[in-house]
Amino acid sequence: MNIDAEIFPVSQYDAAALVLARELPDTWLTRAEQERAASLGASGARFVAGRLLARQLASTMLQLPAEELTIQTSCATCSSTLHGTPELVLTRSDAPGFVKYQAPRWAMSVSRSETHVLVGLVTTPRQQLDGRVSIGVDLTSTDTKGESTLRALDVSFFEEEGLWSVPTRAQWWAMKEALGKARGTGIVPTVPNIFDPGGFTPADINRAHVSPAMPSVPGHVSCGVVLYEKSGELELERRQLFLK
Known part of the structure; x- marks a missing residue:
């Protein structure tokens, strides 16, 4: 179910071309990020570019x-800090406007294609939220190679596509990836079903389509999902969907 923004934590989204990272200093990277980049071989450069741009985009959103x-990551499955769900952290514990000695932390999500990076951020620090929040984003390419890859996937991954008026597999895949990231489960071992009890309705998807909240990325579909459980409420988890 989509929830009106006035009763939901504010989330923002932005994207950038990876080539822009050439102008950013790699001194922003943590040792863990440097080690992960080294372990990725040829794709390490894209990982570094994505992380640098994610910081830059988040900096603009938060004016910090x-x-x-x-960016700190943690895996709920294996407890590794080298991969998993990302979280944005302000390293200063005495920053103006925040509780002293409590480093502000923000729910965030990052998606990277071969050419661009997409960032989603809940702009209220976790410490100031009345409940639990998570966010997931995905950037899916619509070029010939990407479409060919999606067409080759088992049809069971797209069991919902006949129920919506815009049944492109790139859009379905972006929604599945974003929902899986927001849940903290990803798409392994089970690819999420958009219409399961913890997902969205066809009406939700039609309202979210071409959402102004999402940036337009040439040659891509972008999607954002926010999940929110407010403290003291008995209702089911609130869910918000953005798609372009």
């Missing part, structure tokens, strides 16, 4: 210095 922001 990019060099004071770091």
